Amino acid sequence: xxxxxxxxxxxxxxxxxxxxxxxxxxxxxxxxxxxxxxxxxxxxxxxxxxxxxxxxxxxxxxxxxxxxxxxxxxxxxxxxxxxxxxxxxxxxxxxxxxxxxxxxxxxxxxxxxxxxxxxxxxxxxxxxxxxxxxxxxxxxxxxxxxxxxxxxxxxxxxxxxxxxxxxxxxxxxxxxxxxxxxxxxxxxxxxxxxxxxxxxxxxxxxxxxxxxxxxxxxxxxxxxxxxxxxxxxxxxxxxxxxxxxxxxxx
Amino acid sequence: xxxxxxxxxxxxxxxxxxxxxxxxxxxxxxxxxxxxxxxxxxxxxxxxxxxxxxxxxxxxxxxxxxxxxxxxxxxxxxxxxxxxxxxxxxxxxxxxxxxxxxxxxxxxxxxxxxxxxxxxxxxxxxxxxxxxxxxxxxxxxxxxxxxxxxxxxxxxxxxxxxxxxxxxxxxxxxxxxxxxxxxxxxxxxxxxxxxxxxxxxxxxxxxxxxxxxxxxxxxxxxxxxxxxxxxxxxxxxxxxxxxxxxxxxxxxxxxxxxxxxxxxxxxxxxxxxxxxxxxxxxxxxxxxxxxxxxxxxxxxxxxxxxxxxxxxxxxxxxxxxxxxxxxxxxxxxxxxxxxxxxxxxxxxxxxxxxxxxxxxxxxxxxxxxxxxxxxxxxxxxxxxxxxxxxxxxxxxxxxxxxxxxxxxxxxxxxxxxxxxxxxxxxxxxxxxxxxxxxxxxxxxxxxxxxxxxxxxxxxxxxxxxxxxxxxxxxxxxxxxxxxxxxxxxxxxxxxxxxxxxxxxxxxxxxxxxxxxxxxxxxxxxxxxxxxxxxxxxxxxxxxxxxxxxxxxxxxxxxxxxxxxxxxxxxxxxxxxxxxxx
Numbered sequence: 087x088x089x090x091x092x093x094x095x096x097x098x099x100x101x102x103x104x105x106x107x108x109x110x111x112x113x114x115x116x117x118x119x120x121x122x123x124x125x126x127x128x129x130x131x132x133x134x135x136x137x138x139x140x141x142x143x144x145x146x147x148x149x150x151x152x153x154x155x156x157x158x159x160x161x162x163x164x165x166x167x168x169x170x171x172x173x174x175x176x177x178x179x180x181x182x183x184x185x186x187x188x189x190x191x192x193x194x195x196x197x198x199x200x201x202x203x204x205x206x207x208x209x210x211x212x213x214x215x216x217x218x219x220x221x222x223x224x225x226x227x228x229x230x231x232x233x234x235x236x237x238x239x240x241x242x243x244x245x246x247x248x249x250x251x252x253x254x255x256x257x258x259x260x261x262x263x264x265x266x267x268x269x270x271x272x273x274x275x276x277x278x279x280x281x282x283x284x285x286x287x288x289x290x291x292x293x294x295x296x297x298x299x300x301x302x303x304x305x306x307x308x309x310x311x312x313x314x315x316x317x318x319x320x321x322x323x324x325x326x327x328x329x330x331x332x333x334x335x336x
Numbered sequence: 337x338x339x340x341x342x343x344x345x346x347x348x349x350x351x352x353x354x355x356x357x358x359x360x361x362x363x364x365x366x367x368x369x370x371x372x373x374x375x376x377x378x379x380x381x382x383x384x385x386x387x388x389x390x391x392x393x394x395x396x397x398x399x400x401x402x403x404x405x406x407x408x409x410x411x412x413x414x415x416x417x418x419x420x421x422x423x424x425x426x427x428x429x430x431x432x433x434x435x436x437x438x439x440x441x442x443x444x445x446x447x448x449x450x451x452x453x454x455x456x457x458x459x460x461x462x463x464x465x466x467x468x469x470x471x472x473x474x475x476x477x478x479x480x481x482x483x484x485x486x487x488x489x490x491x492x493x494x495x496x497x498x499x500x501x502x503x504x505x506x507x508x509x510x511x512x513x514x515x516x517x518x519x520x521x522x523x524x525x526x527x528x529x530x531x532x533x534x535x536x537x538x539x540x541x542x543x544x545x546x547x548x549x550x551x552x553x554x555x556x557x558x559x560x561x562x563x564x565x566x567x568x569x570x571x572x573x574x575x576x577x578x579x580x581x582x583x584x585x586x587x588x589x590x591x592x593x594x595x596x597x598x599x600x601x602x603x604x605x606x607x608x609x610x611x612x613x614x615x616x617x618x619x620x621x622x623x624x625x626x627x628x629x630x631x632x633x634x635x636x637x638x639x640x641x642x643x644x645x646x647x648x649x650x651x652x653x654x655x656x657x658x659x660x661x662x663x664x665x666x667x668x669x670x671x672x673x674x675x676x677x678x679x680x681x682x683x684x685x686x687x688x689x690x691x692x693x694x695x696x697x698x699x700x701x702x703x704x705x706x707x708x709x710x711x712x713x714x715x716x717x718x719x720x721x722x723x724x725x726x727x728x729x730x731x732x733x734x735x736x737x738x739x740x741x742x743x744x745x746x747x748x749x750x751x752x753x754x755x756x757x758x759x760x761x762x763x764x765x766x767x768x769x770x771x772x773x774x775x776x777x778x779x780x781x782x783x784x785x786x787x788x789x790x791x792x793x794x795x796x797x798x799x800x801x802x803x804x805x806x807x808x809x810x811x812x813x814x815x816x817x818x819x820x821x822x823x824x825x826x827x828x829x830x831x832x833x834x835x836x837x838x839x840x841x842x843x844x845x846x847x848x849x850x851x852x853x854x855x856x857x858x859x860x861x862x863x864x865x866x867x868x869x870x871x872x873x874x875x876x877x878x879x880x881x882x883x884x885x886x887x888x889x890x891x892x893x894x895x896x897x898x899x900x901x902x903x904x905x906x907x908x909x910x911x912x913x914x915x916x917x
Binding site for chain 1: 372373375376377380434436438439440441442443445446447448471476484488552553586588672673675786788832837838
């Protein structure tokens with residue numbers, strides 16, 4: 087009880103101060119021009135502001151034409167993946183206390199840019215759909231639930247966390263040079279089912295991933311793991327899929 | 337303009353919309369329209385679980401669940417609907433499991449269950465383990481599982497299509513039936529008319545009328561707003577749930593599952609204050625009671641922090657392993673957004689606008705009501721957009737994930753079966769005229785008002801005047817603020833005049849819906865001179881069953897005014913009694 091009181095007293099008593107941030111944004115709108123421009127906005131930010139707050143301030147107060155996707159604003163919907171100072175991040179998960187006074191913001195790489203920070207997500211979802219990302223079972227269903235031990239459940243826990251934001255896939259150098267590579271996110275979602283003890287579709291999925299554009303293209307650069315806003319050990323998951331392919335055993 | 341024809345059009349691809357789609361698309365030709373991508377829907381932000389009396393870990397039954405739901409809703413719940421929901425809950429959970437949802441497991445390999453606010457054994461004796469969960473990301477798992485199964489089933493989606501109008505056509509008897517929707521395609525600015533035999537609304541809530549909210553930026557009540565502008569009623573809009581544990585100052589949700597796992601709310605003195613407000617179930621009292629208790633602690637000077645404006649959620653006594661395995665996401669939110677380490681420090685929390693109990697009135701078949709008794713043939717609604725009413729004046733935690741699955745499924749089946757029997761209705765003359773005018777007005781406006789300014793002022797007055805505690809004075813001030821904002825909205829202008837991904841335009845349109853719905857909320861709240869569930873009037877502190885145990889029905893007058901009526905509550909087995917926990 088006392089410990090709680092002491093901790094609450096330790097909360098900072100001074101209001102945090104804001105500081106001006108230069109936000110340089112890659113602008114592109116083919117409806118107006120085929121040329122890419124870079125526009126710099128100056129906006130005040132508090133340490134607790136997320137990069138998304140800055141983009142919204144710019145759009146709301148300075149330039150309504152700035153276009154980007156956003157929804158939940160706390161890292162669970164996956165709408166606002168973008169390149170922030172050269173690395174893929176969700177804008178709603180980067181706090182200004184961790185950032186310098188200058189930001190450079192670009193759309194994620196490897197998918198067609200539609201306008202400003204918006205890319206065409208369709209190729210990304212197409213790769214996801216291609217790996218049969220759903221439970222496959224044969225025979226009679228149980229009258230109640232399928233039984234599964236917590237240990238079996240834990241086997242694929244990490245890859246269930248994926249929010250399909252594309253931060254991983256669009257950080258992958260192989261994907262940049264060859265858009266037909268399935269990419270890390272699709273493999274993560276295949277992993278989620280291949281290692282689910284209830285699933286009986288591992289063979290089908292492994293066959294798909296054994297393709298020329300499948301897991302073997304991965305060069306283990308770990309960009310994807312570093313980019314994942316959900317902390318998924320993506321490279322490890324890809325390695326597990328490779329091993330399953332080599333030994334045909336999950 | 338493009339024209340499309342379908343048997344069933346579903347608007348919204350969150351939990352309710354996709355659950356409906358899984359039923360409907362197997363039976364009839366179905367299109368699902370969403371203003372996002374399906375997996376961006378806010379169902380994915382739900383955390384704690386989905387209740388069903390599976391009795392996997394202790395004795396339980398659906399009747400106890402029904403009682404808790406009715407009592408939790410402070411007796412404004414339609415009891416026939418609550419019975420349906422709680423009876424069908426077990427199948428709803430088992431269906432999801434068979435679709436692949438990775439629930440946490442018991443040692444015997446069954447779906448694990450945990451405690452949640454207001455869910456009790458034997459009519460209030462003690463908390464019961466009823467919530468089926470997947471760590472603290474149950475909503476994420478539901479959304480992903482439903483989307484995966486939509487992929488499996490080849491459901492046809494129209495992503496980033498904003499539905500801005502509903503089409504109604506008189507049938508041979510002169511009764512207006514649903515005939516489709518009009519949508520604006522974000523990518524191209526093109527307007528699409530969808531002619532359909534039945535329409536399912538599953539568009540979610542309108543939490544963005546408030547400043548402090550757990551809701552996504554996209555939760556602007558478009559579905560309710562479209563229905564409202566058609567002259568169809570909205571029910572119980574004054575009942576908005578404030579979730580007790582939003583991250584202080586931010587509103588980001590920290591699941592009630594934290595308290596279900598044993599976390600404790602404390603004031604600045606370290607006191608477990610819920611012992612004073614709900615002696616039996618303490619921190620696991622329903623959300624309205626906990627939110628008011630927290631606000632009261634702050635009001636009486638026992639708040640924590642430099643400004644004494646929040647309370648503390650204490651998880652420090654829980655084992656690290658339990659936190660990591662059961663509450664990984666919310667503890668990460670605390671670390672990321674407040675820089676607080678929940679293993680060792682209590683987390684600053686304050687109530688955050690979370691869920692609309694009210695919405696588009698439906699019956700238990702998910703058919704939309706045009707009056708207290710008559711339906712709009714071919715029009716269905718499910719999930720937060722709807723008011724069936726299983727949540728009454730205060731929703732119990734986990735019952736929303738249950739609601740979307742049970743009534744989403746019902747809506748999908750009913751809409752498809754209706755469509756199989758119905759002829760495709762004609763669409764009205766110039767079906768896109770309303771949407772075209774709405775868009776043209778904003779694109780051509782030479783006004784001086786900014787969307788951002790009006791929206792900020794709207795959210796500020798709603799937080800100040802229509803939040804956890806309300807009075808006649810605060811509500812009338814709010815109403816006059818809203819009237820002024822509506823006038824200023826007439827003069828709003830946007831910077832982006834293009835057709836391609838014009839989110840500037842869509843934000844302006846969404847603001848129009850928010851202003852309409854805020855006014856319905858406030859006018860309904862002024863008219864209810866009692867305190868019940870999520871609606872707490874300081875000038876009328878008692879529940880008044882004699883005068884107010886009835887639903888509010890709001891109708892839009894021709895001049896845009898809000899006209900109010902009442903609808904009786906369906907009572908089957910539980911007579912109202914004092915609500916003590």
